[in-house]
Amino acid sequence: MSEVSVIRAGIVGATGYTGVELLRLLLGHPRVRPAVVTSRGQAGTPLSALFPNLRGQGDLRFQAPDAGALGECDVVFFATPHGVAHTLAGDLLQRGTRVIDLSADFRLRDPQLWSQWYGQPHGAPELLEEAVYGLPELNRARIPAARLIAVPGCYPTAVTLGLLPLLEAGVVDPAQLVADAKSGVSGSGRKAQVGSLFCEAAENFRAYALGGHRHLPEILQTLGEVSGVQPQLTFVPHLVPMVRGILATLYTRLLQPQTDLQALFERRYAHEPCVDVLPAGELPETRSVRGTNLCRLAVQRPQEGETAVVVSAIDNLVKGASGQAVQNMNLMFGLPETQGLEGIAILP
Numbered sequence: 001m002s003e004v005s006v007i008r009a010g011i012v013g014a015t016g017y018t019g020v021e022l023l024r025l026l027l028g029h030p031r032v033r034p035a036v037v038t039s040r041g042q043a044g045t046p047l048s049a050l051f052p053n054l055r056g057q058g059d060l061r062f063q064a065p066d067a068g069a070l071g072e073c074d075v076v077f078f079a080t081p082h083g084v085a086h087t088l089a090g091d092l093l094q095r096g097t098r099v100i101d102l103s104a105d106f107r108l109r110d111p112q113l114w115s116q117w118y119g120q121p122h123g124a125p126e127l128l129e130e131a132v133y134g135l136p137e138l139n140r141a142r143i144p145a146a147r148l149i150a151v152p153g154c155y156p157t158a159v160t161l162g163l164l165p166l167l168e169a170g171v172v173d174p175a176q177l178v179a180d181a182k183s184g185v186s187g188s189g190r191k192a193q194v195g196s197l198f199c200e201a202a203e204n205f206r207a208y209a210l211g212g213h214r215h216l217p218e219i220l221q222t223l224g225e226v227s228g229v230q231p232q233l234t235f236v237p238h239l240v241p242m243v244r245g246i247l248a249t250l251y252t253r254l255l256q257p258q259t260d261l262q263a264l265f266e267r268r269y270a271h272e273p274c275v276d277v278l279p280a281g282e283l284p285e286t287r288s289v290r291g292t293n294l295c296r297l298a299v300q301r302p303q304e305g306e307t308a309v310v311v312s313a314i315d316n317l318v319k320g321a322s323g324q325a326v327q328n329m330n331l332m333f334g335l336p337e338t339q340g341l342e343g344i345a346i347l348p
């Protein structure tokens with residue numbers, strides 16, 4: 001599916017956290033030229049005026065979102081709040097531009113379910129049938145031919161990759177799943193909001209959305225397809241005082257306690273370049289994936305009981321959003337899957 005030597009890319013919402021992370025990755029990608037980066041309020045501003053790390057990276061300036069300019073690109077990424085991609089994706093697809101949406105606009109197959117969770121009517125139900133859920137570890141075969149990719153949410157990426165091997169193999173009860181997930185504050189975006197202020201978030205650790213988080217139906221949709229039944233999941237997200245990273249601890253009840261869980265996980269992800277199953281006994285940490293497109297996983301059966309515990313770590317802005325978007329782009333354009341994504345985690 002490789003048609004172009006240099007891929008012209010557009011980013012709608014390039015002033016946000018996932019947008020600027022995407023720009024960082026694309027500027028370092030040997031086959032991509034970021035051509036259009038949008039901001040409604042910063043049109044005309046050079047990149048480095050807002051983001052000093054981008055000084056010296058060419059003379060690109062933010063411009064207002066415009067379907068004409070974006071339609072000149074080979075691929076357009078939406079790094080925008082939900083509802084925005086609904087309004088522009090159809091037009092871009094008609095112009096022959098492929099669309100990779102980091103928001104939730106095309107993740108749920110049922111537009112009514114989407115509308116219930118997102119509190120507004122679905123703006124482009126006619127595009128849902130062709131949208132491909134961009135989790136390469138599950139849908140790799142469908143991604144190269146796709147015109148429209150729905151990049152999974154950050155929590156769904158961490159939780160789904162952790163539970164996939166167990167549910168595919170049928171060794172745990174899909175009616176008894178628990179996901180205790182903790183996210184850094186960048187997960188809630190760059191927009192001004194009291195909960196993200198330094199004084200509010202820096203010395204605090206709290207659970208939220210116990211009554212239902214919008215990632216729950218997304219996770220259930222995928223796990224239901226994998227297990228062939230409607231799973232039951234208790235999903236509790238938490239906000240922790242760090243900037244990046246998600247650590248999800250997943251609890252499941254084993255139907256076949258004698259299963260060699262380590263071998264199961266190693267086999268399932270043996271050929272996955274972006275999933276790292278740790279050696280038996282080791283546990284992943286968020287700092288070991290910071291800035292990388294890796295999901296690091298560990299699986300154990302504490303006290304040799306009936307519970308399998310999986311620990312899953314990702315960087316919410318990379319494997320949980322922008323890096324996964326680039327992984328999808330690489331597959332869509334016939335490039336090596338991890339091109340531009342080879343960075344090593346930053347310590348400390």
Ligand SMILES: NC(=O)C1=CN([C@@H]2O[C@H](COP(=O)(O)OP(=O)(O)OC[C@H]3O[C@@H](n4cnc5c(N)ncnc54)[C@H](OP(=O)(O)O)[C@@H]3O)[C@@H](O)[C@H]2O)C=CC1
Nearest residue numbers: 013015016017018039040079080103154187189190191321
């Ligand atoms: N943060 C994370 O860890 C993750 C986020 N996501 C999803 O990715 C998307 C972006 O998230 P994030 O980067 O955190 O959000 P931010 O709030 O940091 O950024 C949102 C961006 O969207 C732009 N924007 C807002 N409204 C509009 C509009 N109506 N039309 C065009 N552009 C608009 C803003 O730019 P400006 O105002 O300058 O135009 C801003 O650059 C969201 O859907 C989010 O749910 C997914 C996975 C992880």
Ligand SMILES: CC(=O)N[C@@H](CCC(=O)OP(=O)(O)O)C(=O)O
Nearest residue numbers: 103104153154183184185187188
């Ligand atoms: C820490 C934090 O606030 N995280 C966000 C989820 C990240 C995200 O933006 O998810 P979507 O792409 O599905 O919108 C939240 O809980 O709403």
